[in-house]
Amino acid sequence: MQEQKNIAVVGSGLVGSLLALYLKKAGHQVTVFDRRPDVRKVEFSGRSINLAMSDRGWKALRTVGIEEEIRNLALPLDKRAMHVNDKPLYFQKYGKEGEAIFSISRGVLNRKMIDLAEDAGVKFRFEEKVWDIDMPEAKLYTGETEKSEWKEYDFELIFGADGAFSRIRHKMQRQSRFNYSQHFIDVGYKELTIPANEDGSHKLDNASFHIWPRGEFMLIAMPNLNGSFTCTLFMPFEGEYSFDTITTEEKADDFFEKFFPDIKAEISNLKRDFFKNPTSAMVTIKCFPWAFNDKIALVGDSAHAIVPFYGQGMNAGFEDISVLFDKMKKHENDWENIFKAYQKERKPNADAIAELSYQNFIEMSRKTADPEFLLRKKIEKRFGEKHPENWIPLYSRVTFSDRPYAEALAIGERQRRIMDEVMKTENIKEKWDQQEIEEKILKLLAAR
Amino acid sequence: MQEQKNIAVVGSGLVGSLLALYLKKAGHQVTVFDRRPDVRKVEFSGRSINLAMSDRGWKALRTVGIEEEIRNLALPLDKRAMHVNDKPLYFQKYGKEGEAIFSISRGVLNRKMIDLAEDAGVKFRFEEKVWDIDMPEAKLYTGETEKSEWKEYDFELIFGADGAFSRIRHKMQRQSRFNYSQHFIDVGYKELTIPANEDGSHKLDNASFHIWPRGEFMLIAMPNLNGSFTCTLFMPFEGEYSFDTITTEEKADDFFEKFFPDIKAEISNLKRDFFKNPTSAMVTIKCFPWAFNDKIALVGDSAHAIVPFYGQGMNAGFEDISVLFDKMKKHENDWENIFKAYQKERKPNADAIAELSYQNFIEMSRKTADPEFLLRKKIEKRFGEKHPENWIPLYSRVTFSDRPYAEALAIGERQRRIMDEVMKTENIKEKWDQQEIEEKILKLLAAR
Numbered sequence: 001m002q003e004q005k006n007i008a009v010v011g012s013g014l015v016g017s018l019l020a021l022y023l024k025k026a027g028h029q030v031t032v033f034d035r036r037p038d039v040r041k042v043e044f045s046g047r048s049i050n051l052a053m054s055d056r057g058w059k060a061l062r063t064v065g066i067e068e069e070i071r072n073l074a075l076p077l078d079k080r081a082m083h084v085n086d087k088p089l090y091f092q093k094y095g096k097e098g099e100a101i102f103s104i105s106r107g108v109l110n111r112k113m114i115d116l117a118e119d120a121g122v123k124f125r126f127e128e129k130v131w132d133i134d135m136p137e138a139k140l141y142t143g144e145t146e147k148s149e150w151k152e153y154d155f156e157l158i159f160g161a162d163g164a165f166s167r168i169r170h171k172m173q174r175q176s177r178f179n180y181s182q183h184f185i186d187v188g189y190k191e192l193t194i195p196a197n198e199d200g201s202h203k204l205d206n207a208s209f210h211i212w213p214r215g216e217f218m219l220i221a222m223p224n225l226n227g228s229f230t231c232t233l234f235m236p237f238e239g240e241y242s243f244d245t246i247t248t249e250e251k252a253d254d255f256f257e258k259f260f261p262d263i264k265a266e267i268s269n270l271k272r273d274f275f276k277n278p279t280s281a282m283v284t285i286k287c288f289p290w291a292f293n294d295k296i297a298l299v300g301d302s303a304h305a306i307v308p309f310y311g312q313g314m315n316a317g318f319e320d321i322s323v324l325f326d327k328m329k330k331h332e333n334d335w336e337n338i339f340k341a342y343q344k345e346r347k348p349n350a351d352a353i354a355e356l357s358y359q360n361f362i363e364m365s366r367k368t369a370d371p372e373f374l375l376r377k378k379i380e381k382r383f384g385e386k387h388p389e390n391w392i393p394l395y396s397r398v399t400f401s402d403r404p405y406a407e408a409l410a411i412g413e414r415q416r417r418i419m420d421e422v423m424k425t426e427n428i429k430e431k432w433d434q435q436e437i438e439e440k441i442l443k444l445l446a447a448r
Numbered sequence: 449m450q451e452q453k454n455i456a457v458v459g460s461g462l463v464g465s466l467l468a469l470y471l472k473k474a475g476h477q478v479t480v481f482d483r484r485p486d487v488r489k490v491e492f493s494g495r496s497i498n499l500a501m502s503d504r505g506w507k508a509l510r511t512v513g514i515e516e517e518i519r520n521l522a523l524p525l526d527k528r529a530m531h532v533n534d535k536p537l538y539f540q541k542y543g544k545e546g547e548a549i550f551s552i553s554r555g556v557l558n559r560k561m562i563d564l565a566e567d568a569g570v571k572f573r574f575e576e577k578v579w580d581i582d583m584p585e586a587k588l589y590t591g592e593t594e595k596s597e598w599k600e601y602d603f604e605l606i607f608g609a610d611g612a613f614s615r616i617r618h619k620m621q622r623q624s625r626f627n628y629s630q631h632f633i634d635v636g637y638k639e640l641t642i643p644a645n646e647d648g649s650h651k652l653d654n655a656s657f658h659i660w661p662r663g664e665f666m667l668i669a670m671p672n673l674n675g676s677f678t679c680t681l682f683m684p685f686e687g688e689y690s691f692d693t694i695t696t697e698e699k700a701d702d703f704f705e706k707f708f709p710d711i712k713a714e715i716s717n718l719k720r721d722f723f724k725n726p727t728s729a730m731v732t733i734k735c736f737p738w739a740f741n742d743k744i745a746l747v748g749d750s751a752h753a754i755v756p757f758y759g760q761g762m763n764a765g766f767e768d769i770s771v772l773f774d775k776m777k778k779h780e781n782d783w784e785n786i787f788k789a790y791q792k793e794r795k796p797n798a799d800a801i802a803e804l805s806y807q808n809f810i811e812m813s814r815k816t817a818d819p820e821f822l823l824r825k826k827i828e829k830r831f832g833e834k835h836p837e838n839w840i841p842l843y844s845r846v847t848f849s850d851r852p853y854a855e856a857l858a859i860g861e862r863q864r865r866i867m868d869e870v871m872k873t874e875n876i877k878e879k880w881d882q883q884e885i886e887e888k889i890l891k892l893l894a895a896r
Contacts (some may be wrong), residue, residue, distance in 0.1 A: 176729045179631035
């Protein structure tokens, strides 16, 4: 058992509230600060993509004993439902029988997590903005505005779980030799909604992740418990079809009529929501170090924000907590080494999932219509089904496993190189499903 | 002639004072703010690497009519003087006959530039720290501290020339979709001094850039007009021989005795200065965009800080001003398009010189002792001398030219690929100076 510490967690989002629960259950005094009002008392903002909880997320919840409670709020999705123009709807299974990702609304989950943390004895201070910290002394300053009088708090440890635009990281960033990058992609997103049927049932299959791929842009929909779907439109900020050009209700109407005729009627208040809901940007953030002495550490998006195209943002943040907790068990009261071991293990994996998420963005936006890419996927799928022990697909390594992301990335790159060779085979289009190809892959796999 | 504008330049360093002079001569009202005291009235800090002015820098000075005045403060260096262990001193010419870089002390140059700008009518406000700006309104706020009462100034345009840790960029960085990265290298530097002889002459050849390469670390020395040399020790922060391990005067003494015995006695106050002078970090900073509407723009290090291993930091900053001035002539009073054209032209070139400078760091620290690398350089040199029109060395393209950095980088990469092929030749060590090799390079150059 660790010596009790007086700990501040900045940020009451998913990662902040889960971390607070872990720390409280480990015997610490925990106060969570958030500049926003209590999410349980306000309408949740219309700028969230539904979450896809997968193995890494569940593992972190299980360890702290709340897996079942959260599972009741989630819907399992075992397949993609592809809504491709001029083709009947078709499905792609995510993994093996029984493997699924779980759709859950960010607002619903966040409220529940705060309830659970509060019940365990975590103290929450909402609408209290942290403006600055004293890193060597673990002091924290809050106030109305940057220039108003500030209140000072003394802690022994401070965690920054305050998201991609973290104030805690912002302070760490002023140190010399602090590496940092923020890279925005040129695509934004907007939340829209498909409401439930009158009897409360879902308008589309509720065990599928629905995708309308359209090349430069894409619509997705994930089911909620209440029968509705949260939809997300991903589209470039600038260009022919873009958030820049769809400037009137008429243009929004025409755009959906042209590209999403099958679903347009189902999206409620399309024209209103398109302009009421904000257009959000997506960023990859990397930094290092994640910790300062035995005082300050970053977790979740504040350390490694990623683009959402692998559905791993929350899962990666929750896995940070699993790793941090392992290090707490190992190094007991030596917080400096807890933080060192934590950042050493997590940094390469955070970089790997950032890379994988970005690759998926490129893949989804540029390659879904490329026949060579589709053939490649078909060959991989066939081989993987015949030799499941030799070819675990990258998606499964990321989603249905808790092996390190960096390992998934490395094996995925090896698989890509093997497939590059396979695709050079003469007449590959004709003989993709023949014995010869299977043997070629086996041979390439055997060669180290 | 442009309409007169009331313009603020933040930062009175080399780029800030040159930009102020340009703007004043173009007919604008110009106020320069600097949080530091007037550099003409204080001792210059012991943390600077001497500057190497080359063609791009001179061109920017020439256009505004101050080339001659600055040339009087500089010493031409037409070669490297290599102080390699267990070898006699040898020299490497930088370029063709008459080509040289010019050593100039940062303090001396900065004082002169401020004098020239002040004489032209630029107003300087020293010891006045800019804390914030209002970007759409081009307002600027200064004050004692971040939390003290601030003074508000109204301008029409604001330039951020406030260096790698720019406050102006810091404000721009809070915009969504602003890309930014800062990457520190694991090597630091420290300034040391070789004083003049008693008669005022130089202790080493004063037409050379002196280098003591030692693998993981390196000492350089550049002459000053007053007979002294400014030396810079580049060394890792951590590791066997590092700023971390040299912690006592005795250890500093032993280190210089072991690795720099030929020069140790000449460095004045070695043991004192080693601990008195700060150890400085080196960073590459990239960002985009560099401008906001027709109101705010970044120049020099605030937009693109680079590591110093190509000697191009100041030259690149001065070239920003040349390009900005070209755009001012072209777009007249349309400042939004001036800024757009400026950043569009400069960004790829700033990225290219950042990459080249980083490559030179890797090259200097890892490859100077590699026999294959040295053979490669020998072959290139031989070929370049026989076919000067076909093989302008990368160093010359960067240093003795005002062609875009991005072009130098691209051609340099092509040359590297050609040399990769050449180095695959069997028995290259024996036949490196034979006709066969020359013909192979010509053939590779001819193949597009």
